[in-house]
Amino acid sequence: MAKQFPEISPALQEFILRQRVFFTASAATTGRVNVSPRGTDMLRVLGPNAVVYLDLTGSGNETAAHLRATGRLTVMFCAFEGAPMILRLYGAGRVLRRGGPDYARLLATEYGGTEPLGARQMVLLDIDLVQTSCGFGVPLFDHAGERPTLARWAEAKEKQEGLEAYRRQKNTRSIDGLPTGLFEEDPVPVG
Template sequence: MGKVFERIDDSLKTWIQAQPMWFVGTAPLQSDGHVNVSPRGHDSFSVLGERRVAWVDYTGSGVETIAHIRDNGRVCLMFASFDSRPRIARLHGTGSVWLPGDAMFHDVVTRHPANPSTRAVVSVDVTRISDSCGWGVPMMEMAGEHDLFRRHAEKKGVDGMVTYRAERNAVSIDGLPGFPM
């Protein structure tokens, strides 16, 4: 059985920030809505305090995480170790979405490499922190990161990204409002 933590201490912070991939789980309030789990990576995640985290949200083909957080705020982040020491950590909490011009957006974006695909920042006020064994997670080696977010955004340009977001990120698969907000 796993352990429940009172806060994100320095040891857990270091471990979380060392994981090259993590997952965001959200769901709408409507009972027939779709649960969404999104993998994340790149240098985009920040531990802001003992019970607050945030990440730079890049433009993708969908907008489920933003739509669900706008709908009800519920979010669970899962980090899994794929190296020789198995471990899983989950951060449950309430999310908020921040846009260019917001102080939170500026604070988090400036902590990470600039990326023309950046559309928002998502922060989470963490209400539960737990870990578990991770014995079922396979061991894998990191080969590198894809640079497709950047290349896609550079190819489209600023105006093209605005159009792309309006066409592809306006609503979730359940019809919830997405981006722009």
């Protein structure tokens, strides 16, 4: 039932644009595997072999640490309404640091130059394989709306100690102790 493709077709791009949530999966060579849900409002399809999402501050930064370690990233979409389907995008991911030239360019071209409060970094996926599967076992869900909680938290955090202080405390190492490279003073691994 699974079908593989070298790129995102126009029909698959339409499927992506209809979804409200996606999941990222990443891992280093050892340690824990990370799977995280994300809202599609921050995701952009850049072309048939690339997607990017604007990553908001959270309680951890596992994906960034794993991308520094191995570069492997999978993005998965599930149809929770309508015809069943699961879509996976496999490839090499990299983090675009907030304030860097690629981040600034994509912020301008893909996000209208508007950076939401709590923006931490962008994650770019260069896709080498696209796979669909049936999704027959995925339950149907009705979308009730977006949660305002993260935006309210970021606003309150900025008024208190500041988001950068929080990120320095909570987002510079993975739960397995791997560096995330969130700040410029963090060395970038070679090779």
